[in-house]
Amino acid sequence: MSSTRGGDQLPLPLPFTRRQEAERIARRTGQVVSRVVQVVLRWALRLVLPLVCAAAALRAFPYEATVQGVPFEVRGTLLSRPGLSADTTLGSWEFPEVSGVPFGVHISPVDVDVLQLTRLAGGDLPGFVERMQADFTAQLPRIATWLIAEFLLGLVSGLLIAAAINMSVRYLRGLPRRPHELRYRSLQAAGAAAVTVTVAGYGVLSYNPNWVRDSQLTGTLAAAQLFPSELSAYYSQSNKALDVLGSVVGIQAALQAQIEDDQTPETALQIMTISDMHLSANYPLVARYAANYDVDLIVNAGDESAFGTRQELTPAYLEAVAALTETAPMLWVAGNHDSPATVEVMRSVPGVTVLGDKVATADGYAVTAGVVDAYGLTVAGLSDPRVYGGPGRYGADAADVVEPLQREAVREALGVLEDEEIPASEEIVLDEAPADGALGGDDPLVGDGSAVLDGIDAETGEPADALETIDVFAVHEPVAAEEVREVLPGRVRQTISGHVHAQNDSSEVQDEDGVIDLVEGSTGAGGLDNIVRGTGRPPIEFSIVSVATDCQFTRVIRFSIESTQPVLVAPPTADSPRDFGDDVTASTVYFRPQDIDPDRLCSTGLGISEERPWPLPE
Template sequence: MARRSDDAEQLLLPYPTTRRQRLEHLAHRAGGIARRVLRFVLRWLARILLPLLCAAALLQAFPYQATVQGVPFEVQGSLFTRPGLTADTTLGSWEFPDVSGVPFGVHVRPEDVDVLELTRLAGRDLPGFVEELRVDFAAEVPRIAWWLVAELVVGLAVGLAIAIALEMAVRHLRGRPRREHEVRQRLLQFGAAALVTLVVAAYGVLSYNENWVRESRLTGTLAAAQLFPGQLSSYYTEQSKAFDVLGSVVGIQAALQADIDDERTPDTAVRIMTISDMHLAATYPLVAQYAANYDVDLIVNAGDESAFGTSAEFTPEYRQAIADLAATTPMVWVAGNHDSPATVAIMRGIPGVTVLGTKTAVEDGFAVGAGVVEAFGLTIAGLPDPRVYGGPGAYGADAPDVVDPLQRAAVREALGMDDDEDGATDGGAADGENGGDGGAADGGAEGDPAGVDLFVLHEPAAADEVRELLPGQVRQTVSGHTHRQNASDELQDDDAAIELVEGTTGAGGLDNIVRGTERPPIAFSIESVSADCQFTRIVRFSIESAGPAADLGTDPATPQAYGDDVTVSTVYFRPQDVAEGRRCDTDLGVGAERPWADAG
């Protein structure tokens, strides 16, 4: 009985007898669990973050320093903040962002460079100097790599040691006894950290992009020099009196850039410049100068020439600027959503401009038709935007949920697609049976899976529909409308098809005022086509607008008129599936535009 009494008393002690006591008991237990979880999370955060912070700090504090061909420089590693490989020069930066998937970066920076001394060292043998510079720097690479790896490992170890010391100090302050097998436990922690480091390093090796050197980005004056190679003298005379010095530095950079264009990249047979969304801006002198400096053979214009679509907007000066450009460099043009049938008629009347497709007013809106032209061996198709600024209903809308269905329906109708049979067309342009001299689908290209080399549209949604309806039959689409270029990693998909969305070459015009957005940069690109009709690379330019050229009182064909903040990105394309026997050459000329349905 006594034992039963004792048992009864013991059974009553752990359990609260009232509802309030039970709730307090549960809250106490929950708080204890939360504290243990918080301590666990903080402990592991310290174990992870402190090593990373120490490694990052060590990489920043102790850069590798050396001198190559009289040029003192330092190499600094980084974690998370600046991945990839970047290099500063006296005139701008040169960036290679896609080296691997690990957020580890290496930054090369010259120290107190004497550009006069650098010019003297380069002398007249610029190629020889560049080669010696490249060889000597390559000899430093193993030492640089060991230095950075050692800093990374030491930083991780120091950070982990600090984390362990903090944990032991907290344990001591709380009056807890020393753990059994303390040394073994700490060795296990170091081993786990080493294992994680090896896993991350292995991921870096597996994600290494062997073509990282073939996708670069230039900023600053280096980019401006790329943009205006024929105008360096006047540009730097105004900016600085040391043109001979700066010209030599730019020449060194250009020679290093050319070294990337090795034997893996075929020679260029045709150069295509893409522009879009001019919006009546006075930037055609800029386009003309760029086309002349880079020997552009063809200009592809994705539309929105106008602001409101009226004939009165096209002043004689503006028409003459287009005519002057088209007189030396032929242009292919499609109408955008700001271009009315009147705009189409004006553009069709300018010599040298080939308008692709038709745009006519109908009872409830506008009807559009696709067109095709053979240019320098490439089959180029185009389809206008069915909208017009201020048009009725969906034809004047801008909301995607209204516009996208209209765009897709217009594409299907223009291509003659059956509603129940994707990929079938009434015309022959997309099935590889076009006629034309040296075209993508002529007899010399029999069996070519791409019946159209380049399809020009204004709205990206329409370009998406074209690729869906003609899978494997369009090698590249070009569109605009968004006033910003698509990202470099969006240019080419897994099937090697290219999707180019060009920014506004007119910097938005009145359209950006209506949208209430900041003025975007002036954007355009130049694309290289090899003799076998492969699209090999694209160089994309972006100029942050300083203001309208008229306000600056400068020549609109010079970089000063548009601002000096220039960015140049270079992307090399993977080979596309092009039939043997294709030939692209400027000698083939530009043919006459014909309707899509008559292209077979």
């Protein structure tokens, strides 16, 4: 019996060929990708357009206020330039760490009558500042309402535009109108509102109550931190621009003084950190900075020369170093461009104390650590084990060679075995006594600076703890500083390094445990090193750290001067006041207090001890 009728035959399910299978997979993949792209584009439109419209509304409609007779504009920003800032034609004062939300508020004067401002400020700048603060604070609710309202208006406008575009695309594609369109759009608006509330909540949770302590100055306001003597001459000229400069800088100084008076203990000494001079002629400039800031101690993280030869350090160059150390003594460690000959020359410069040593060996170089007591602080240092042009890995630049060498040098110099740490309970033996006689012979140093013999305090006869803290540890390579912190956990309060010709970011200066890490830029702006490497000149960078009478590090001011223009070393003319300081940035970071002995005392009257080697017990 036939299985078909009328001669028809049912098609048999034959398997696909490889080509047909590939085409089928390609079609399905294309459909999936097309669907994903459509969804992503729709949601990108729904998210990006409201944000763009909100940012545009904030920018287009600033709040106009008058504070003590001075007209101001208050403008919000979204996604760009977060934080709070005050802008003037003389530079800006920025506070970037207000919260984790990328939202900013920026205040700038409008059509300021400089003579009126000068009269308003008068001779009582602190009083004028207090009145401005009170007047501005009274207007804060209205300013906040204005900014929030235009932000929400921008979001709603963006959502409406996104919905209109979406419906227009559906119409052009001939798609039918969806049922319950209004409810669908309402749900989208509710989702946007929920996201806005979530972001606002995150802003509240991430709010930094100490935002006022971390700031950045640019332009003439930053230059005012560097050149007070020049500004004194600057003010003496009769010019309207100079009048307003005096007022604005005075207002800024009064506000800064309020911050410091309210939250910062008395300063006992100032430490300047420099690095990577590379034979540049910047020492006279550094000396001026040191004098302007009453710097008491300079820590130099090395790379004094370019090729490590004795002849590079000319008499004129060394005279410039000696002129600086007449202002403030210098603690110096050798960098990878500094040979043993460079170390020997630097030891001969009056006022320079070389921490540790670098000597040639059969296959390279060996380095040791050194330590001094400086004004109540314990400062240690370790030179870089490399020398430019040295043999094998001692002259290498490749990171995979340099990093293990740096870590190995730190461990060998500190007497630490591989993967071993030195806990705070172990002793560190120091050979020589400091100049004031606080230590004796081979006695280990305890945290408060008193002498002990076999764990017994020399004065009281009671058991004493071994050295608990190194206040400052200077090295040349940042990776060496990292290794120091790892092998001496809880023992080092601050590390200072250089080498990379760029300061580390302000957010990286102090970690969650309170340890401070300063990576200094090239104070010599690269010098000959940049010619050798064929790279552009980096900024001239250095920092000034304030130390309180209780030995707490309180703040650091980090300066950066663009080296593409000549550095200003003479007073500017009255005809070009805006050119003064345009290439200067000054960032201030206030440190969180560290856990140290409450009875400690730091003072320049304590002096600086002789450098002594730092062997560890077997």
